[in-house]
Amino acid sequence: MSAAQGLALDLAGVRVDVAGRGVLDDVTLSVDRGEVLGIVGANGSGKTTLLRAALGVAPLAAGEARLFGHEARRLSPARRASFAAWLPQERKVGWNLPAWRIAALGAPDATPGRARALALAALEKVGMALHAERGVLDMSGGERARVLLARLLASEAPLLIADEPDAGLDPDAQRLIMELLGEAAQAGRAVVVTLHDLGLAAGGCDRLAVLDAGRLVALGDPFEALAPSVLRSSFGLDGSLIGAPAGPVLSVRRAG
């Protein structure tokens, strides 16, 4: 792991404009190693833009985004990747490469032997060790999602950023993803993940940030961030998050 010091991610008063419209406004939050921060919010609330700002690929209209103390926008591609690895929501793959080759793309600077070893270890974690030689385009959507998650885990970056990694997956795979991201955090990495499933987010994240129309309206532990007032104003839901033995459960109906 690289000798990255300081807060993994530090956003201060971040504003992002797209076509003259503010899609993210005055967002301040930070993430440290060892924790999973979930970002939730309705469609178009600015979740993906927040990730892009954090990675330094979305130009900021105001504020500052820092990765391990370095201004994200000014990082070279290699240095940025040494700090943060990115799992996009899009799971399109151009060619039918074997799964291990895709996973090995998470460590492009490692020697071929080491990249393969990291890839196989990551495929093992996501339960795809037996499919290492299979072409990713011959796989089901769920299997391909696991392989792409393996690519993220094969990276040695101390910050993992995942955009809706649970989208379109069965409940087992969704929980596996959250488990693995949690493990990565316990191993000393920082994790930022956007999610739509509030129950999953509450169960799998240490803290949640709620975005509403580009603004950060709540930030804290899941019960605090998803308080009934927030559920109502930001998601249009009546009800609350309830603690249960296997993890929090969201009991809500659409607000009348």
Added chain:
Amino acid sequence: MRLLIFLALGLSLSLALAVAVGETTLSRGQYLQAIADPGSAPGEILWSIRAPRAVAAALVGAALGLAGAVMQGLLRNPLADPAVLGVSATSALGAAIVIAAGLASVPWAIEAAALVGALGAGGVLVVLAARFETPETLVLFGVALSALGGAATALIFNLSPSPIAAGEVLSWLLGSVANRDWGNDAAFLLPAVVGVALAAWSARGLRMLTLGEETAALSGLPMATLRAAAVAGAALLTGAAVSMAGVIGFVGLVAPHLTRGFVRDDPAATLAPSAFAGAILLVAADLAARLIPTDQELKLGVVTALLGAPLFALVAWRAARSWRA
């Protein structure tokens, strides 16, 4: 590795065949004489006429095969080929201008003009490739360049006062490696070696592009530079090929398809085998052009299109099942 050895053997075999077989039939004694004394008459036929021509075909085929593999990797599109970015068209335009201006007899004028034409388009595309991430943008500009080059060449036909010059341009555009000597082969290497180096350097970027532009950009690789290198490499290779042999289609399109299955689709590992496959294809096509008895020797570009189109359809038919969005 085994694939490369196999392909190298195939190329050696096709080159040997291209040197041994030709319009003039030689006796066993004459073959022996040619080998023992390269300066003899049979030796001249083999080593000064057939060999440099066969090598020219191999070099052009390799350049086109490699350029095709680079383009398909860069654009993540199995239908891309060296012509898709318009480099062939502007390169041909450069040559056409020189021929129409009556400068065809000036030594190296056509070759230099074709290379300048390719580099002009290549330069524009390199800037665009570094600036725009999406392959669609690059293809759109390529289509525009291609159309512009084609239109300007057509304009030369249109305005050409002498039908002889127009005929010369057409004949050149149809592609040929007839009468190429060792000097041509050596001159080809200059831009081609740079092109090969750029293509090889861009290989890991091409592999990363499998995941799409945005993910590749965040992978840690200097993607803008690697994309520019890929475009510059493909443009140099295409320009070198056009300046040596005119416009030769299908080799750049087909060669990567013939090899991709053996390297599990890996865009980086497809490069070297595609170069070999392109070389073998073009040596064979040139041999066919020489041996098919016609009043006028068949043009190489015509042969590759005639052989390449059905072959491509066959490859596409077989590959259709494995292509997915």
